[in-house]
Amino acid sequence: xxxxxxxxxxxxxxxxxxxxxxxxxxxxxxxxxxxxxxxxxxxxxxxxxxxxxxxxxxxxxxxxxxxxxxxxxxxxxxxxxxxxxxxxxxxxxxxxxxxxxxxxxxxxxxxxxxxxxxxxxxxxxxxxxxxxxxxxxxxxxxxxxxxxxxxxxxxxxxxxxxxxxxxxxxxxxxxxxxxxxxxxxxxxxxxxxxxxxxxxxxxxxxxxxxxxxxxxx
Numbered sequence: 001x002x003x004x005x006x007x008x009x010x011x012x013x014x015x016x017x018x019x020x021x022x023x024x025x026x027x028x029x030x031x032x033x034x035x036x037x038x039x040x041x042x043x044x045x046x047x048x049x050x051x052x053x054x055x056x057x058x059x060x061x062x063x064x065x066x067x068x069x070x071x072x073x074x075x076x077x078x079x080x081x082x083x084x085x086x087x088x089x090x091x092x093x094x095x096x097x098x099x100x101x102x103x104x105x106x107x108x109x110x111x112x113x114x115x116x117x118x119x120x121x122x123x124x125x126x127x128x129x130x131x132x133x134x135x136x137x138x139x140x141x142x143x144x145x146x147x148x149x150x151x152x153x154x155x156x157x158x159x160x161x162x163x164x165x166x167x168x169x170x171x172x173x174x175x176x177x178x179x180x181x182x183x184x185x186x187x188x189x190x191x192x193x194x195x196x197x198x199x200x201x202x203x204x205x206x207x208x209x210x211x212x213x214x215x216x217x
Contacts, residue, residue, distance in 0.1 A: 011127045013041045016096075023080060031071030034061050036080055043094055051102065052084070052091040128159050135163050136172045143174060154181050 019040070027033045038061050043051040058068045072092060075081040082093045084103035091106060093099035128147045133139050139147075150159060162180040166172060 013044050015040055023078075026078070027074075029071065029074055031063055031067040032074040032078070033071075034063060035068060035071035036075055039075075039081060039092060039094060049102075050106075051099065052093045052106070054089070054091050128156065131160055131163050132174075135167050136174065136177075146174060146178075150178070150181065154185065158184055 019036075023036065027036065035058055038058060039053060042053055042057065055068060055072065058072070059065075061068075063071065072081065072083070076083045076092075079095055082095050082099060082103040084091055084093060084106045086107055086109050091103075093103040093106075128151055129139055129144065132143065132147060158181055159177070162177045162184075165180055166177045169176075
């Protein structure tokens with residue numbers, strides 16, 4: 001079945017410039033290319049501080065076990081990845097400043113407990129376009145531009161939470177969501193006033209400063 005193309009509502013993974021300047025021209029083995037790209041994608045989505053994968057994490061990229069092993073070996077030899085071992089545990093880190101520090105710490109026996117919870121694939125968080133369409137309404141070109149701008153101004157988690165608040169209050173319009181985000185940016189999202197229950201947090205945004213958005217459909 002042919003690929004239908006990329007969409008405006010999916011997330012994109014950043015790749016380092018050196019991948020295109022050096023690795024893309026040097027890598028000839030498809031297995032090495034696949035494991036390198038997969039590692040770059042997965043570590044971008046790993047929450048926490050331990051950004052590494054074990055060999056079995058590469059099982060779902062269309063390669064046999066031998067091909068995965070070959071790709072990893074070549075990546076380590078090339079220097080794009082670092083293999084770090086502590087006792088029987090082996091993990092692969094990106095050869096970056098943070099990756100080198102993490103690989104050394106793991107080899108010394110640190111972060112071992114964190115490593116045990118990394119086998120599950122990353123949870124795919126819906127992006128702002130998908131969240132808007134699912135909770136607010138159809139995506140127009142104007143709204144799409146406003147959402148793109150919002151992504152540059154606010155944390156994606158903030159946008160998601162503001163959308164949830166709008167839905168709970170049955171105020172499904174972007175101006176309401178934007179008003180909540182502006183309030184958080186001005187007064188702080190992580191202050192003591194923000195450490196309330198979800199119900200109290202939703203009720204907070206029915207006060208006078210949001211009344212123009214609450215009273216209007």
